[in-house]
Amino acid sequence: MPDLYSRRSFIAGALTAGMLSSTAGYLFTRRAPVTLTLVTGVDNTGGRNLLINLWNRFHPDVTVEVVTVNSSTQDQYDKFVSTPADIYNLDVIHIPRFAARERITPLRPPDGITLLPPVQRVSQVREDAAQLWAVPFNTDVGMLFRRVTDKTVADPEPTLDTVIAGNRQFTGQLNTEGSVTDEAFVINVLEQALAQDRTILDERGVVSTSLGQWQRALRPLAEALRGNRIVTAAGEENTNAAFTKDTLRYMRNWPVWYPAIDRGEREKAGTVAIRLGRLPIGILGGQGLAIAESSEHREEAQAVIHFLTGMPAQKLLATYGFAPTAQEAYNDPEARAAVPHLDIVRSAVEDAHPRPMHAGYADFARVFRQHTYDYLYRRVELTDGFVEGMQRALQ
Incomplete structure (x- = not known):
């Protein structure tokens, strides 16, 4: 290159x-x-x-x-x-x-x-x-990084479903350690939901308030996390560290990290390239x-x-x-x-789809983070309180 x-x-x-x-x-x-x-x-x-x-x-x-x-x-x-x-x-x-x-x-x-x-x-x-x-x-926009070990082998872009169905070869900002990393978690969860249902957050940032729609859209991610198929990280830097330290195949991150990741990873024996691919719909x-x-x-x-x-x-x-x-x-x-x-x-x-472009976005993000984290990690089912909280934040 x-x-x-x-x-x-x-x-x-x-x-x-x-x-x-x-x-x-x-x-x-x-x-x-x-x-x-x-x-x-x-x-x-x-x-x-x-x-x-x-x-x-x-x-x-x-x-x-x-x-x-x-x-x-x-x-x-x-x-x-x-x-x-x-x-x-x-x-x-x-x-x-x-x-x-x-x-x-x-x-x-x-x-x-x-x-x-x-x-x-x-x-x-x-x-x-x-x-x-x-x-x-x-x-x-969120992008899918992938490690290439042999340029002579066909390397089609995978679907996100395929990636999270793998055996701990994918990492993303799918955990949080407080306010500094909360937003990265919210964005990653939204992207995972959009991979299942592109109407759950539309091209103008209007968010669905259908509880059943959210339950269906987040179920594959919940199953992947509970099956220990994803290497979770809190924040962008920790995601980069997991990708490089464990020589993972895939990573979700922003393109701004590409120069640093590419420069370091190409020096590894066995890695010939780092490529960027699309998510189904990025934030x-x-x-x-x-x-x-x-x-x-x-x-x-x-x-x-x-x-x-x-x-x-x-x-x-x-x-x-x-x-x-x-x-x-x-x-x-x-x-x-x-x-x-x-x-x-x-x-x-x-x-790409934007997050809800509303003066109450910070309150929306707080509600979204609380309910989805509890669902994904504590097995607390999503209820009407989830969608009602989002609606109140965006009034």
Whole structure:
């Protein structure tokens, strides 16, 4: 495969050159230096920080200071709004709550960007589809990693049913150790349910409230767990560790982990490749950059956001494993050469279903996690209280 890691330097160089031709006019219009605060979660790849450093290098009068806030689905809203900010980097599931509480202001995406339809839907302002509550920084979707030991042998993508029916050759975020890993558990359980019934959570995030439908959709997963056929893990990093330590055949994780997993696993004797495949229907993830309603520097904040989400930035982020948000990035020859599995990721994103896009999502996730965990691990049957709790959360 192409040398993914040297391609980063090449694309970063091209991005830097492009900036040089577009910065001077903007800089000469500044009267006083401005420092913008970007509040965000942890960057595990370094890609986001590289882009911000490039911006700061060529915009000394409008610099970005990153404030990293460790948060979970349950507390991101409270932690973020208690931190003064000009720009928020929001998980897509938090956008509705920030919008409903008037914490962010609409803006337009950068020119030359055609967002993939599912990515557009979760960010757009309903009254004006041309405006977004947050410009997607990256999108995301659950993927199936698989270890290849012999490239001469046919290796068709398996079904998820086949994978969980195997003998402890699959691992995913199907356990939890508290609030930090609860959301990963919720997403993985939703994906397992969608593998059985694609209508249980539709393409707009509307969740079924049929108890019988949920009981049928989760029964195969419950049987696999009770039969000890799955290596469960809590959180993404622990899943990676189980996959590598035990040399497992399959893993559910996000594509952003692919560069690190691929680089390490190809050094193992007996592993010739790590490939990405689709789940039947993955859960849509990702982050979006939003302007804080309280910011006194909206024009400057929008310029930063447009730089961080434009085509050159998306090409660079793709080499770090991030799934691009725009159709143009998936069609770009340089990006395709650097990341050969882009077509598979695009297909998965276009068919992905979002979680319920509702200001009450955190309450929904709490209810969903409690009832499904009790069912899967404590053999407590799902009852009407499960669907009634979801309904109350999403009223």
